[in-house]
Amino acid sequence: MKQIFSISGYLAVKEVWRNRGRFLLVSLVIALITLLVLFIAALGEGLGNGNREYISKLDADLIVYQAKSDTLIAASRLGRDRLAAVRRVDGVADAGMLGTASATLVLPDAEEPLKVAILGVEPGHTGEPSVLDGNQLSTDLAQEAIIDRNTAIRSGLALGDTLTIRVTQGTRDEFFSLRIVGVTDGQQYSLQPSVFVPFFTWDRIRPKSEAEVNSSNPVANVILVRLEDPGQMEEVSQRLTSQVGNIETATIKDAIQALPGYSAQQSTLNTQGGFTLFIGVLVIGGFFQIQILQKVAQIGVLKAIGTSNPVVAMASVIQIVVITVIGVAIGGLLAFLFSLTFPPTVPIVFNGTTSAIALAALLLIGPLGGMVSIRYAVRIEPLKALGLSS
């Protein structure tokens, strides 16, 4: 076996090196495919992340929605009385209200205001993100905010600054000032950078219709529930539904899938990535097949002088792997360099796992595409290749 690797490696590397212009061209094609696949994967990750980031990082196990809201956070309305009921259910360790809304961050130095998600959470309860810098929210009514890293980067605001939010309540634009007490990591919600405020403050500053302006009964969208034992998810979920009434529950995973457009977006991008890989397989397969057809006589000579089929096949495999690895490496490097030039507004995230899966798939397209040509090479008859057959 060592002998097979040694000779086939020698033949493969010599051929690649002595025809490096031609092989580099194929590597560059693979590099472009790699670039495309990595960007599609990164775009998928970036868009998906922008949609689910806050939800996926929640310290909760279940989300409680209003019944028949189709597990859509924006469609769900839950009063505060439900929170007390949820907290009383056996197996619930903690629960917190979550209110979501969009608003505009007024930035005096910026050309355009920044659209943000204002998320009302209960200080000290499930749903409040942990700060990386500064303090947690103090009370339910405090004029405080925690901003996520995206908001900090895109607004230029920092810990201790005061931010101004503009919302429409009834028919009037209202401005509210909040002091930034903490900065948390990336916690985008619905592709918007986030500002976390105490729940009652949120209810006061959120956009409202005319009818809601004078209402004194705060209404959240959902309740975030942390369980005493996450293994009891099914049981506690049933208990919640039966004891609280007029609600439905979903796990975090299901809640993410139910985010508006999330599944469609991800499946679209996955399909694009899959097709790009498929085209890659065809391109590589085509190249190596043409190459094998051009060197039938050469392989015939090799076989006639005693080169075994495993050596011929292994040489092709090594060649394909070398070309693919070089192409993927160039493509990966290009993707990395390009990614440095993108502004933070472009939702592209080179996540380790996603990129690794994409790279593994890309490394497979070479051998996969070259399989037909390898089979062809092995079946070349030296007698026919050398024109000796009658």
Next chain:
Amino acid sequence: MTTYALETRSVIKTYQSESGTIQAVDDVSLQVAAGEFVALVGPSGSGKTTMLSMLAALLQPTSGQILLDGQDLAGMNDVDRVAMRREKIGFTFQANNLVPYLTAVENVELMLRLNNRLDKAGSLRARELLARLGLGERLHNLPGQMSGGQQQRVAIARALIHNPSLVLADEPTASLDTERAYQVVETFAGLIHEQQRAGIMVTHDLRMCEYVDRVLQMQDGKLVRIYTGREEIRQLIQGGKKQD
């Protein structure tokens, strides 16, 4: 009793075609001793290429025996025949002889590599052999940078470097001008005699028989005549020239 490097016994090769059975080689028995250079001649369709393919372990005879160093090629499986080609047979072809991405010396060393016998001494021997063939300045040239004659000489070196028992040449002068053709065959013959290999050359060109020890003439698949001795061979060559 003479021990032959190569011996065939009643070798027959038949093919099935739409018009019936074709007898490409018909009951051919021949012997070639070590250090003997033999030409296999005959018109197109006489069966000499089929015979050469069988001697090269590239084709199985329908019946009969082909004994190389006492081992019957006819009874071997594919893997063993590949090993025989690698270890015991040296081969030069009409064209496309060399691996295009290997230099002259690398092409010659390839046979040693395939046999797991490439070491410093082997590498030195390859260079010396190429130098003897007048290619000392071309060691690191790729086939594409050499003339047809130079490529043939590299192929000769490759056919001999691993000390095979049998060296086969299929029309080695087909793509060369007369002067180069004589040079190549003379060199080939010299090395076969010197290194005590059994050599067989298939050729259309009877003039090239000047350097061989015997000429085997085939016609319609049969071995019809064997020319031995300088005088007989010279008459054959002159007869060929007159026909030209």
